[in-house]
Amino acid sequence: MLELKDVHTYYGNIHALKGISLKVNDGEIVTLIGSNGAGKSTTLRTIQGLNKPRSGSIVLDGVELHKLPAHEIATLGVAQSPEGRMIFPRMTVMENLEMGAYVRKDLTSFKDDIEHVFSLFPRLKERITQKGGTLSGGEQQMLAMGRALMAKPKILLLDEPSMGLAPLLVELIFDIIKKLNEEGTTILLVEQNALMALSIAHRGYVLQTGEIILSDSAKNLKNDEMVQKSYLGVE
């Protein structure tokens, strides 16, 4: 479904992605793990067209994403809950969710989708007319994810969705991701919490300073000695 081939992305002359190749198949949860600054967010931003790769290709269902501007990539069914959340601060929770659905041509199920988001995050429903900018960090995280869901994407890019959430909520978020996947959404998940990510993902890639150093099924990665040492904190 989504395939990156030898993608190189730069920030000025900082070489952030040094030839990333990865694949996400239909219906999968794929996770990217790696330490701070490894290039995980940059990978997601490059897929979404917010950064343009200097070379390499990104193909989604036969369409070459790397040639398209960000807003067109969004209309092709790529939605992201970005790092830093990027909530519209002066819009209400409701308006933020509506913006999420902006790409959709078919809005017949709009009300059901809103209700679906509210059933996942009841907290958002309580705050429906509150400004996005005045939500707490965790609430904003939920809103960012809810907004991405409103786009009914083919592939959902999640950049550290558990960041800033209380431990109980972290579990809830992972349950939700799993449930969404069971309902048919393909997910590319970036997480600091590698153990949790690997326990729900099908496959995973390990990223280090802009390069993929390992790729395997989630189960094998979890048992990999190097991964355990570096990312799972197992001594």
Place this chain on the structure above:
Amino acid sequence: MKNIRSGITFGIIGGMLTFLFGGWSVAIIGSLMGVGLGMGISGKLERKEPLKIILAVLPTALVAAVILVLLSLYQNNFVQHAIGKRPAADKIVLYGNLIGFFGTILFTTLLAALHGLPEKQEQKWRMVLLTLLVIAFPFVDKLTALRWTAQIIFALIFVILGLGLNIVVGYAGLLDLGYAAFFAIGAYTTGILSSPQHGIFMNFWLVIWIAAAMAAIWGFMLGAPTLPLRGDYLAIVTLGFGEIVPVLFKNLIDVTIKEPFTCWILPGLLKLFGAQTTMACITLMEHEDLTAGEKGISPIGRPYLPFIGEFKSSDPIPWYFLIIAIIILSVFIIRRLRDSRLGRSWMAIREDELAAAQMGIDPVKTKLAAFAMGATFSGFAGAFYAAYIAGIFPSVFDFSASIIILCVVILGGIGNINGVIVGGLVIMTADRLFLPALKDFLASLLTHTVLPSISDPVVQLAVKDNANPILYRFLLFGLTLVIMMAVRPEGLIPNAQVRAELHPDETPAIEVETPTSKKAKKG
């Protein structure tokens, strides 16, 4: 108690205004003051039965009316003498003050009483009442020979300009410091297409649309190079455009346009092949004076309507209703735009351009649409302006015009249609009515008090010349803005979003209503 204080403030301000205008003005000032006071205090009242509200606000209305009439009588009996003018005729004084007195009470209580109705009803009746006032105003003005209508029309032109700029600045969040350029483009299009300058006399009703279209096209073209820019950089580039356009119009007095193909390209190619032919070169325009430079274009064609005939400069009433019609049309269109998909994307771009792109919003199209739509309304304003004063001069459209329009938007309440309307009316009536009247008043006052006692003629002249508030209009203007930004930065009638941001403690964020949240509640 707070209401009584508002009543006293209104009464004193209204009464002082009668000092400047005298005559019948007390009648109109009283009525308008009542409307303002009624709407102002009704917001603070609880919704209860209209009769109870009337009883509650009656003392306030009475206080305002009494102060107004006392000051007005004082002006007629003493101030007029002091400034060396004869008091008005007894009949005018009697009826003017009676109308002023009861007008204040009637309108204050009426508008407050409307607050007793459910919100929807209140707004409907308010609209009805305001419409009646808007319709009645020019006729009352004519009857009372105050001659305000002609000046109010200028204020209304700036209302349209403010509404247009509000799309760019308020909705899309693009700071445009050169907006008067589009006003100029609208006006010059009208001037060129319906004046003896080129012997073209197109019908006004056609020209106004062409002017709007031209302004839109140029909004689009001037918007394009600013697309990659944000914030300060964008402002500087628009500032540049604002400077270039009037200078351009000033200098388009000797224009020669040749068709490039026959004049350069073809002869050049022939020369390459060694042919030495001279070609007949097609010249589209030779030494043409497009804009008449500093002299300006004048006269300019005027609108014509059956039954009314050609609009004349001596009778402002048809012009008044024309500009009101343009405003109503503009407000209607702008409301629809604001609530449309495009309006949503403007606001998303304003909030966060990258996030908007992630939502599937094309930033390029959205921004260009804002520039083009915003410019369209100044095209209307420009066409009307050119026809109304029957002449256009490049100096009208300089930087200060852009800044005044921006102030209309900021003072009224950025992002809020009603706010911009009030902002335009307040700023321009102050500029067009209040300051000139104050100038006359001060001049007469000085001639009859201080001036005779000054023996040195040089000093005398200096005092006389400098006691002219119009000289200080930009100082006063700037001062107002500074005070406004310190006291009420959200503008006179703020956008709910902006207010919530500036005063998080006053307005509980949860209760802020926006068009969509209303829809959401209904659904």
